[in-house]
Amino acid sequence: MINDLAVMIAGRAGDGVLFTGNLLARLLKRHGWEVVTSRDFPSNIRGEATCYTIRASLDGIYGLSDQVDILLAFDCEAILAHLPEIAPNGIVFCDGQGLVSPPEQARDKTFHRLYLRALARERFGREIFKNVIALGALSYVLDLDLSFLDGIISEMFLKRKGDEVVQKNIEAARFGYDKAREITAEAEKHPLTRKADKDRILISGDEAIGLGALAAGCRFFAAYPICPATEIWQWLVYHLPSFGGAVVQTEDELAALNMTLGASFAGARAMTATSGPGASLMMEAFSLAGMAEIPAVIAHVQRMGPATGMPTKSQQEDVLQWIFGSHGEFPRIVLAPGTVGECFDLTVAAFNLAEKYQCPVIVLTELDMGQNFRTARAFDLSAVRVERGKLLRPDELTATSDFKRYELTADGVSPRALPSYRYGVHLAESVEHDEKGYRDEDPENRRRMMEKRMRKLDQAAPDLFPSRKWGSEKAEVGFIGFGSTLGAVLEAMERLRREGLPSRFLQLRTLWPFPAAEVRQFLADNPETYVVEHNYSGQLATLIKSQISPCAELKSIRIYSTLPFTPREIVEPVLRSRR
Amino acid sequence: MRAKEFYHRQSPTWCKGCGLFGIFDALKRAAAALEIEPEDMVIVTGIGCHGRLNNYFQAYGFHGLHGRAMPVAAGIKLVNPRLHVVAVSGDGDAYSIGLSHFVHTLRKNVGLTYLVSDNRVYALTQGQISPTTDFGHVTPSTPLGSKDFPIDGPTLALAAGGTFIARGFSGEVAPLAALIERGMRHDGFALIDVLSPCVTHNKVNSYDWFRDHIVHVEDIPGYSPKDKVKAWEALNIPGKIAVGLIYEEDKPSYEELVLPDREKPVAGLDLAPDRLRLRKILDTFR
Numbered sequence: 001m002i003n004d005l006a007v008m009i010a011g012r013a014g015d016g017v018l019f020t021g022n023l024l025a026r027l028l029k030r031h032g033w034e035v036v037t038s039r040d041f042p043s044n045i046r047g048e049a050t051c052y053t054i055r056a057s058l059d060g061i062y063g064l065s066d067q068v069d070i071l072l073a074f075d076c077e078a079i080l081a082h083l084p085e086i087a088p089n090g091i092v093f094c095d096g097q098g099l100v101s102p103p104e105q106a107r108d109k110t111f112h113r114l115y116l117r118a119l120a121r122e123r124f125g126r127e128i129f130k131n132v133i134a135l136g137a138l139s140y141v142l143d144l145d146l147s148f149l150d151g152i153i154s155e156m157f158l159k160r161k162g163d164e165v166v167q168k169n170i171e172a173a174r175f176g177y178d179k180a181r182e183i184t185a186e187a188e189k190h191p192l193t194r195k196a197d198k199d200r201i202l203i204s205g206d207e208a209i210g211l212g213a214l215a216a217g218c219r220f221f222a223a224y225p226i227c228p229a230t231e232i233w234q235w236l237v238y239h240l241p242s243f244g245g246a247v248v249q250t251e252d253e254l255a256a257l258n259m260t261l262g263a264s265f266a267g268a269r270a271m272t273a274t275s276g277p278g279a280s281l282m283m284e285a286f287s288l289a290g291m292a293e294i295p296a297v298i299a300h301v302q303r304m305g306p307a308t309g310m311p312t313k314s315q316q317e318d319v320l321q322w323i324f325g326s327h328g329e330f331p332r333i334v335l336a337p338g339t340v341g342e343c344f345d346l347t348v349a350a351f352n353l354a355e356k357y358q359c360p361v362i363v364l365t366e367l368d369m370g371q372n373f374r375t376a377r378a379f380d381l382s383a384v385r386v387e388r389g390k391l392l393r394p395d396e397l398t399a400t401s402d403f404k405r406y407e408l409t410a411d412g413v414s415p416r417a418l419p420s421y422r423y424g425v426h427l428a429e430s431v432e433h434d435e436k437g438y439r440d441e442d443p444e445n446r447r448r449m450m451e452k453r454m455r456k457l458d459q460a461a462p463d464l465f466p467s468r469k470w471g472s473e474k475a476e477v478g479f480i481g482f483g484s485t486l487g488a489v490l491e492a493m494e495r496l497r498r499e500g501l502p503s504r505f506l507q508l509r510t511l512w513p514f515p516a517a518e519v520r521q522f523l524a525d526n527p528e529t530y531v532v533e534h535n536y537s538g539q540l541a542t543l544i545k546s547q548i549s550p551c552a553e554l555k556s557i558r559i560y561s562t563l564p565f566t567p568r569e570i571v572e573p574v575l576r577s578r579r
Numbered sequence: 580m581r582a583k584e585f586y587h588r589q590s591p592t593w594c595k596g597c598g599l600f601g602i603f604d605a606l607k608r609a610a611a612a613l614e615i616e617p618e619d620m621v622i623v624t625g626i627g628c629h630g631r632l633n634n635y636f637q638a639y640g641f642h643g644l645h646g647r648a649m650p651v652a653a654g655i656k657l658v659n660p661r662l663h664v665v666a667v668s669g670d671g672d673a674y675s676i677g678l679s680h681f682v683h684t685l686r687k688n689v690g691l692t693y694l695v696s697d698n699r700v701y702a703l704t705q706g707q708i709s710p711t712t713d714f715g716h717v718t719p720s721t722p723l724g725s726k727d728f729p730i731d732g733p734t735l736a737l738a739a740g741g742t743f744i745a746r747g748f749s750g751e752v753a754p755l756a757a758l759i760e761r762g763m764r765h766d767g768f769a770l771i772d773v774l775s776p777c778v779t780h781n782k783v784n785s786y787d788w789f790r791d792h793i794v795h796v797e798d799i800p801g802y803s804p805k806d807k808v809k810a811w812e813a814l815n816i817p818g819k820i821a822v823g824l825i826y827e828e829d830k831p832s833y834e835e836l837v838l839p840d841r842e843k844p845v846a847g848l849d850l851a852p853d854r855l856r857l858r859k860i861l862d863t864f865r
Contacts, residue, residue: 201864217850241839244848251683255650262654267846381857386850419639422618427633427640
């Protein structure tokens with residue numbers, strides 16, 4: 001029986017690779033497996049090579065492996081492109097009409113022709129059935145329960161297309177199952193161990209952020225379309241209106257964040273989401289949120305830059321931009337979820353933090369986290385709290401209140417009133433201002449106001465997500481990282497353990513305010529520490545060195561290629577340095 | 580009707596004779612005529628001499644970034660349509676750095692009143708050319724005369740699908756107040772471009788100069804603000820500047836189109852998590 005598996009579906013954009021992959025991921029999840037998906041897509045709609053990898057395991061996993069056990073390819077080029085990744089006992093199904101015999105390199109692998117398109121056309125009249133036929137075939141090879149596939153097909157099509165389409169697809173799935181049985185030897189099968197699918201979900205990071213926002217009371221969302229953050233919007237647009245809220249497509253990201261601030265100033269919990277160049281445009285209003293002390297949540301799903309870069313590839317290049325970026329100095333909070341569960345939890349927290357500290361809060365993820373699907377325990381809705389900080393109720397103010405929106409307080413946070421409150425009339429001001437919000441250029445006022453704003457986060461540490469510690473207490477090697485590199489690091493640690501090298505990982509979940517005490521302690525406990533990050537210049541390492549002084553020597557593992565980290569990319573440099 | 584002093588928070592420190600005094604006065608008169616409570620009014624300003632208005636006018640205010648008054652004002656209006664949201668900009672704010680926001684907010688027909696104080700120069704930064712400066716105009720940044728051809732806000736608004744397009748003159752406060760009042764009653768986006776002389780940095784486009792060049796549309800025989808062709812003609816009279824209510828039409832406002840319920844402002848919703856409904860949504864991911 002198999003307990004760990006990677007399946008790749010490859011073809012060209014437009015082949016239905018995404019559809020097939022998504023359904024297979026859910027099918028594996030229903031069999032009790034933990035699932036992580038990865039899409040490697042070009043940024044166009046049709047024509048270019050695409051592939052979708054599903055990593056599945058009985059144990060908790062968070063990332064990809066280095067190898068592929070089963071490749072289902074919709075064309076020959078896909079086979080040639082991915083042959084090096086196929087495991088030695090791997091199995092390949094190919095719909096290639098062009099290849100006469102298996103390519104030379106495929107000799108030690110099981111190679112089967114599965115003429116998906118032709119079969120779909122002949123049997124069902126339309127090529128589109130090739131994807132469900134493929135799923136049926138994979139169900140045979142993996143020894144899956146066909147009734148689970150029937151169930152998923154029905155969920156997918158019943159409401160939108162009706163029973164006839166469901167029945168035809170179920171028939172196609174069975175047809176594929178039987179076809180695979182005809183061509184596959186019993187010994188070539190990869191029968192999966194099954195487990196109960198209890199209280200689990202399969203969700204993308206973007207969807208988890210959307211759901212977190214909805215649960216946290218976000219009722220206004222303004223954004224400009226950009227890959228790979230748009231899925232947050234496209235999820236929220238189906239849910240916000242039924243909760244009384246609104247979603248607006250703005251003319252650009254300048255407007256998106258300014259509109260978010262307007263909505264927040266007027267009392268709504270508001271959010272925007274962006275990536276790459278959109279984040280650069282938001283830098284201007286980011287500073288306004290800091291100065292006028294307006295709560296705002298910005299989700300940034302990082303993609304590869306600079307400039308337009310590679311919009312469909314993941315990266316961690318925009319960390320320092322949010323921590324040190326924009327003009328002037330102001331407090332901000334930067335959170336970095338490493339799992340889909342944390343995407344939900346940190347987004348909920350982001351709204352509470354934004355209101356408690358009256359400052360912008362960034363939820364920083366990456367394309368790999370945002371667009372790919374991962375299994376998780378169903379989110380804990382009972383833990384969701386809506387805490388609005390020092391937002392006053394209208395009846396808390398009277399004619400004699402002498403309300404000061406920017407009142408100098410011990411913790412730096414001032415009471416907040418909303419337009420429509422009779423005794424809360426005030427000015428939200430981007431110019432330096434006095435306690436009431438009116439323009440004030442007095443040097444002493446400037447000093448007081450600057451200190452007031454900056455001290456808001458001095459005592460915030462207990463409210464922020466602590467770093468998560470993984471691995472052995474006693475370790476020879478430590479890793480520090482954040483975000484979706486988590487999966488590759490954990491898997492690398494397991495491999496190192498098997499090599500006799502115990503290691504540990506400090507997963508930062510709050511990047512700013514910087515968790516200096518945790519990092520300092522972690523560094524002190526390890527003989528050597530590697531900072532793992534998906535960028536060229538080592539932004540996290542730079543951040544650590546800037547915040548901890550004196551700082552132990554930091555080793556660095558960085559990739560800046562187009563695919564997310566694999567465990568090998570972490571294991572190899574560690575072992576190499578010890579040889 | 581209320582006394583306009585009700586909205587007077589502080590006396591302005593603009594240059595003596597600045598056109599903004601007329602706008603400030605007209606806005607107070609309009610608010611008084613509509614008997615708006617200061618807490619139900621939000622004035623959103625951009626950056627420029629006009630931006631001080633928030634310090635002088637008694638109402639909620641948001642003094643944001645240069646050119647970005649529109650999206651801020653739209654955000655406020657959309658989450659609380661009961662508020663009277665008046666945005667105020669200068670010609671640089673509205674027609675240069677914020678041009679895209681102006682056109683798109685107008686196109687969406689968000690229920691805002693937008694006063695653009697047009698003095699044809701950048702006054703706060705000492706007199707450089709603005710998008711409405713005349714060709715050939717000599718300024719510190721254009722010693723040989725401006726080589727840029729000017730644009731006109733109301734003409735742009737007409738082309739972009741504006742539903743209330745007006746132009747007033749700071750030198751004629753009563754009609755300006757009437758235009759603002761009417762604009763604030765309009766269900767949708769109301770542009771009121773205001774010819775507003777800068778007495779310090781623009782010695783050409785003075786009060787007298789504007790008086791010599793304006794044409795009141797109500798003086799044009801057979802004029803109707805419902806007639807787009809007539810509006811276009813009025814905006815294109817050679818050597819003249821049309822003032823008054825230039826164009827008006829009924830079109831659903833953005834609030835009406837995108838908000839689930841205008842009577843239940845987004846800003847006033849109970850945010851306590853509805854766990855039952857959230858659970859059902861969560862279950863779709865199983």
